[in-house]
Amino acid sequence: METLHSILPELIRIIVCAIGGAVIVFGNALVMGYAERKLAGHIMLRPGPMEVGWHGILQLVIDGLKLMGKQLVVPKNADKPLFMIAPLLAFAPVFVPLLLIPFSDKLQGFDLDVGMLVILAFASINVLAILIGGWGSNNKYSLFGAFRSVAQNVAYEIPMLISLLAVVFMTNTFSLRDIAAAQSPVWFIVVQPLAFLIYIVAMVAETNRAPFDLPEAESELTAGFHTEYSGMSFSLFVLGEYANMFIVCSVATVFFLGGSSGIPLPYFEYTGALWFLLKVYALMFFLVWIRWTYPRTRFDQLMNFCWKYLIPFSLVNLLITVVVVKLI
Amino acid sequence: MKSYFSELFTGAWSLIVGLKVTIKTLFSPIVTVQYPREKLEITPNYRGHIDLVKDAETATHKCISCGSCQRECPSDCIVVVGEKREGVKGKVLVKFTLDFTKCSLCGACVEVCPTKALDYSNDYELAGEARQDFYFDILKRLEERE
Amino acid sequence: MNVEALEDDRHHRFVLNMGPQHPSTHGVLRVLLELEGEYAMHLLPVLGYGHRCHEKIAEHKPAKSFMPNTARMDYLGALIYNQGYAQLLEKAAGIEVPQRAEYIRVITAELNRIQSHLLWYGAYLLDLGAFTPIMFAFDDREHILDILEDVTGSRLTYCYHRVGGVSKDIDDKFVSRTRAFIERLRSRYPMYEDLVNGNIILQNRLNNIGELTPELCARYGVTGPLLRGTGVAYDIRRSEPYSVYPEFEFEIPTETKGDCMASFLVRYRELEQSLRIIEQALDKLPEGDFMAAKVPKKLKLPAGDYNSSVEAPRGELSYYLVSGGSDVPYRLKVRTPSYSNLSTVPETCSGMLLSDVVSAMGSLDLVIPEIDR
Numbered sequence: 001m002e003t004l005h006s007i008l009p010e011l012i013r014i015i016v017c018a019i020g021g022a023v024i025v026f027g028n029a030l031v032m033g034y035a036e037r038k039l040a041g042h043i044m045l046r047p048g049p050m051e052v053g054w055h056g057i058l059q060l061v062i063d064g065l066k067l068m069g070k071q072l073v074v075p076k077n078a079d080k081p082l083f084m085i086a087p088l089l090a091f092a093p094v095f096v097p098l099l100l101i102p103f104s105d106k107l108q109g110f111d112l113d114v115g116m117l118v119i120l121a122f123a124s125i126n127v128l129a130i131l132i133g134g135w136g137s138n139n140k141y142s143l144f145g146a147f148r149s150v151a152q153n154v155a156y157e158i159p160m161l162i163s164l165l166a167v168v169f170m171t172n173t174f175s176l177r178d179i180a181a182a183q184s185p186v187w188f189i190v191v192q193p194l195a196f197l198i199y200i201v202a203m204v205a206e207t208n209r210a211p212f213d214l215p216e217a218e219s220e221l222t223a224g225f226h227t228e229y230s231g232m233s234f235s236l237f238v239l240g241e242y243a244n245m246f247i248v249c250s251v252a253t254v255f256f257l258g259g260s261s262g263i264p265l266p267y268f269e270y271t272g273a274l275w276f277l278l279k280v281y282a283l284m285f286f287l288v289w290i291r292w293t294y295p296r297t298r299f300d301q302l303m304n305f306c307w308k309y310l311i312p313f314s315l316v317n318l319l320i321t322v323v324v325v326k327l328i
Numbered sequence: 329m330k331s332y333f334s335e336l337f338t339g340a341w342s343l344i345v346g347l348k349v350t351i352k353t354l355f356s357p358i359v360t361v362q363y364p365r366e367k368l369e370i371t372p373n374y375r376g377h378i379d380l381v382k383d384a385e386t387a388t389h390k391c392i393s394c395g396s397c398q399r400e401c402p403s404d405c406i407v408v409v410g411e412k413r414e415g416v417k418g419k420v421l422v423k424f425t426l427d428f429t430k431c432s433l434c435g436a437c438v439e440v441c442p443t444k445a446l447d448y449s450n451d452y453e454l455a456g457e458a459r460q461d462f463y464f465d466i467l468k469r470l471e472e473r474e
Numbered sequence: 475m476n477v478e479a480l481e482d483d484r485h486h487r488f489v490l491n492m493g494p495q496h497p498s499t500h501g502v503l504r505v506l507l508e509l510e511g512e513y514a515m516h517l518l519p520v521l522g523y524g525h526r527c528h529e530k531i532a533e534h535k536p537a538k539s540f541m542p543n544t545a546r547m548d549y550l551g552a553l554i555y556n557q558g559y560a561q562l563l564e565k566a567a568g569i570e571v572p573q574r575a576e577y578i579r580v581i582t583a584e585l586n587r588i589q590s591h592l593l594w595y596g597a598y599l600l601d602l603g604a605f606t607p608i609m610f611a612f613d614d615r616e617h618i619l620d621i622l623e624d625v626t627g628s629r630l631t632y633c634y635h636r637v638g639g640v641s642k643d644i645d646d647k648f649v650s651r652t653r654a655f656i657e658r659l660r661s662r663y664p665m666y667e668d669l670v671n672g673n674i675i676l677q678n679r680l681n682n683i684g685e686l687t688p689e690l691c692a693r694y695g696v697t698g699p700l701l702r703g704t705g706v707a708y709d710i711r712r713s714e715p716y717s718v719y720p721e722f723e724f725e726i727p728t729e730t731k732g733d734c735m736a737s738f739l740v741r742y743r744e745l746e747q748s749l750r751i752i753e754q755a756l757d758k759l760p761e762g763d764f765m766a767a768k769v770p771k772k773l774k775l776p777a778g779d780y781n782s783s784v785e786a787p788r789g790e791l792s793y794y795l796v797s798g799g800s801d802v803p804y805r806l807k808v809r810t811p812s813y814s815n816l817s818t819v820p821e822t823c824s825g826m827l828l829s830d831v832v833s834a835m836g837s838l839d840l841v842i843p844e845i846d847r
Contacts, residue, residue: 043350044609046360140490144512144828210603211675217603220832222497293350294343295675296603298829299512309336339674349669350606359613371620373642375627402539432542434633435641440771448627 070231086133087236104272145224149215180259397437501842562782638766684834698789703736
């Protein structure tokens, strides 16, 4: 009995966290899927989805149902185990980072001392999913998409990490809760504007969004790594993509935009999450906005930009931060 | 070194300028029309498939079954059949069909008609389930219009 | 290099079959790419998926009846194709066209050219991964289609020209709508320039890609904006003036580098030149008939060879007709610009990145039915 008692609250906590994570992943995909199509529409001077429900608000629900009802087509000569496991690999790892994100003072699944490292580690699994999905499809376009994705993600993880490290040097901790709490007077975007900009660029590249959507460059590679995917396995990639967007935007919020800080509301330990979500969705809006504005970059130019600008700048930024922190 | 930075700044500025355009259009009114619900008015000059004109005086068509349109048609999609009837001057039109699957809407038939018996219809919502849906019986269409 | 040789090479190189269904081939063009990594070492365009024997059809019916077919060859420059063919028959049969009809032809042809360039503009940027500009370009293009629909009766594959004139006169409404459109398009330039032309990503994607030289253009018979992008101011409207073009003032935009950016800018600047021509033509529009008074019903073409060239949106369009004296031509040869322009691809695009192949092919402004005919 004794042990059960100690286990039960932990078990409940895990179950609650898992349900919360699932709610966020699916809810975010619904909201973002709808918002993206609506925003894209209005940017292009057209209304976007209008037919299902009021102003097409149920469009994503219907799309989801349609995708679930579709046959999973495995192409001939595809590597079936890899082909089937890739969407799961793209989708499943997003739950772990969600547990670590401090939505408000009290709304956090777990607080780890190495929270940032865990998030970055799990975010990288997405690359593996794209690689084996592209490889397993037995399609040349998919393979190209996969190759591009790996090179791009590996390259852009470096400036991403270095720009975050600048913040870590200032706060002396990897714990996301402590980093968010350390910004009570001023947000780090004020202190570390360069790191923020570098992080934003790297974040767009990490999530494979336009203008860095080379792995799924439609006009070159038809649909890139998910050319051969259909039905639910395709939608898992999409869910994974939106969840990844949510995660990288949450990290930006925690590191640079003060986490859940904002004008105090009643029960602020919980309602701070509103401010947090507001900041996250503002960043997501930015992602959508640039996607529907720019043409796609070329692959070598993307890499050049990383090596020529982002990495030197982030290193210089880190060096200055270290020196200043040491002196103060 | 100078070009390294100037490139960065001019590049970044061009990106910001682009963002300004799209944020402006985001809040501009939309220009598209939700088609089946709203419809734009089609110009009366629109050239759809051909139809026989209904003469106000005689309450029927003006076709004299001369077959000019049939001969002029580049795609051979018109069939006109007239027959002699007793007591009637000239020929009586008994069949006028248009194979719209072959028609290229050039308008040669309308222009060649000596009695101006043909005109373009304004039908543009021509969807069908089989190609037979587009074998129009123009004479029957005229009668149905009454 | 032929297809079999490419397939044989499959062991050590990577053969990618781009098309006939691919988002960036704009129709049923198939390109065999032999890749090393992402570099396309050899390219081979495979044509003929949209072949409809237009030239053969022309040998089997009265010359007049071929008019609707010309519009189907290049669905974006239908009026210009109409115009070229009408001119050919008028030349052959010796029919005088009234001045007003010539003016109407020029105005509609230039509207058609703008429409074609706008569609290219949007579609090209879509190739380059920008999703929004195509909607703006289509918004403008739709106005032209509305104007042309009102006078020609159709929106895309017009059959407006007749031997000896045009099928319908233009009215004041057409004139005022066209003028309003000129205003509108001019007011849109700053938007296009901010959103697209100045964009650093676009500049990087287009500069120094797919460079053509005047010598190479001469070898392959490349014409149109691609040739003008290399610095040769060759435009049929100037070099072999037809219709009433000599009466208008307009420039022939040229660039010197011959890369994708050059042809991009040439086409973009041609929008303004076309607007200028339309403006002048509307100002000078003479009164009178829109059809020649005497056009024989059965158009007998005296025996002989006839040629007529016009400047289509993509380059030089020539009709060459051999007549045996009857109303049915013995042979009609259509020289379409995209066919020659596409033939440069194997030479200019070898050794390019896959992304650059897409942008180089997009800058050719290909209309596949016109290549295949």
